[in-house]
Amino acid sequence: MTAMTDTPTYEELAARVRELEATVQQQPPPSSELLTGIVDKGVVGFYVTTPDGRFIWANQAFASILGYDSPEQLKAEVTDIQTQFFLDPGDRRHFRETLERDGSIENFECEMRRRDGDTAWVSENACCRRDPDGRITAYEGMLFDITARRQAEQKQEEAEAFVALLLNSLPVPVFYKDRQGRYLGFNRAFETFFGKNREELIGKTVVDINPSELARIYHEKDEELFTAGGTQRYESRVQNAKGQMRNVIFDKSAYKGRDGKVAGLIGTVLDITDRIRMEAALKKSEERFREMAELLPGAVLESDAKLNITYANRMGMKLFGISDDDIAAGINGLDWICPEHREKAARRVAVRKHGKTVRPTEYRMHTRDGGEIWVQLNASPIVKEGRTTGFRIVLTDINQRKQIEKERENLIAELKAALAEIKTLQGIVPICSKCKKIRDDQGYWNILETFIQEHSEASFSHSICPDCADKLYGHEDWYRKLQDKS
Template sequence: MKFINLHKAILNSMSEAVYVVDRDMDILYSNPAAERLTGFSPQESVGQVCHDIFCERSALCSGICPPRRVMQEQTPVLHKDAETRTKSGEVRQTQISISPFYEKEECVGAVLIIKDVTDLKVAEEKIRKQNVFLTAVIDALPHPFTVIDAETHHLKLANYAAYPGKLPENMACHELSHLSDAPCSGSDHPCPFEKVKETGQPVTVEHTHCGADGKCRDMEVHCFPIFDDRGTLVQVIEYCIDISERKQATAEREKLIKDLQKAVDDVKTLQGLLPICAGCKKIRDDKGYWNTIESYISEHTDAEFTHGLCPDCITRLYPGYANRRKQG
């Protein structure tokens, strides 16, 4: 008797609903947790057919009734998704485990343990919707966005801009960005992971990434560490911004500034004192060479020369021609 009372006390203390049914599906026992789940007291449940108390008879119980199958096949069923109807008519999402029980080696019934997972299912659905939303947001980003395993460098997630298709299993980040079998190294392509490991802080580096089409682009790589509860670096979030056009514009701007500075320097040279020969009028440059006025000014400015003769020089060099012009 003590043994029976002990077993009953154990069943009554369980947080999951427990029902015992015979081979006719009549309820022989229900514990207090079963009443909390369905609203039916043990007095209301015992002696009733189980589907009149808690079975929803939904598509989840397709084919033969699960307890009947367990008793026929004498094989337990664990954690089967089910729906349980309460006394008020509410349908709860549950998981049911069923085991046959025996008397003198004969299966005489089944024990059903029912766990209410409604809140869990609601939470799972909420998480699923959040994942769908976040995936849509990440895929909408115009820049490549990836999550990378810090130990293996394998890609755990990649948005459409990073990899437009199903991500191959165990694909490393350097295979995607550099078409290389080895991780980044050297001063020209420092591995962001190593910098993150050293500092434990977000890191920004510049890399040249090449695509499968052979085209290479200058990228600004931003890496953010993800740590586990023990503070161990487990993953890295990486997103890349294409700065090719920005770098090209910067180079063009620097060249323009350099050209303008040179022009300014040249103008300043002409504004200073020019050593000029009093006889032939040649100008001495900063290297000590004497240059004609034309060549010196042409070299230091954008001016170009055309040659002709002024009236005084015509008279001096060609007096006959000058007189005829005056008489004519």
């Protein structure tokens, strides 16, 4: 006998074929009882009907598929196959026309009505039985229940429709490819972004539809993903529907087939051109801000939301005696504020975080060398995407002003003390129109000179005016003589 590893000759193969043929011829044909058992107890429905739609014979499987207890019940109750079974009468007409024209029909699928009113999807293979004159006397066929398969297909179709709806609702271009890099599908945003329809893309590769320098990058990246599996993210450039070059981020993920091997990829294209442009503009704006801040005579600081200092201009570093290295090591602005002012500062920070306006505030602050300075603080929030991410702070050195204010307060206090020692009369003083006594604060009436002496530094010497002298002494001779001499 020839070894398994040797190649058999033609003569050896021919001899083996003759042995097999002899073995087959020695086997007895299947008995009619065996065939009958297979038909009666199998899951495939067998039937024979008249061309006009009445049953001649059916097996149990056929009756069960359509909801009947037995073939006898089926034959007794069904008198018109077209009206009793077929949901769409057109299916029955198509079935008969094809069968009578071609003599047979295969894999004819339609939906039929069961005895209980439910429906079942079936697949039929049938042929015509003819008499010696060639006239059709019956239809013979097999019926398969494919309801479960059609339901699964319907669920699959619904799932695919849902996925398509979901993908088309996304504003980001989405695509998927097979292992050879050929496009299998994409959403509407992809078509709009690249200005191509399904007919132009399905089955094509990046090499077919992109400029060569870009296609080479995309192809290499796809191959990396197919080899390594997993996910992939990278920045690149693409040409959009208007022929413009756009900056994008590709996010891709490999998917596996039933054999567990990478079968393709799905990816998204995020256009970041506007973001890059805005970032560049922001960077220029920040550079201008820093340049202007360095020219200001006051201290300018930036911090994060927790008041950790992230930037200080030249005057800020000079004011507090710090350097870039100190900022990099970590400095919190609240630590500079004297303890008695920290709570107030924390409250005002919380208010500013919520976008409310706070008037400029004065604080006493520490410097790195242990000294103290007075500053006026103005702060505005740095808001990104609706959230406060930090603060821009301007500090004005008001030490000199505070010193002047202190000196002024001291001077005012000295003046008040000096004035307190000077006795003066002010306001309305009640005086009797008759006797000219004055009423004091306690309600007592005092002689005029006594009241004035008590409420001022004045003192009195007594004399008499000419009018009073005339009234008192005008009738006296000595007074008249004195007047005559003067």
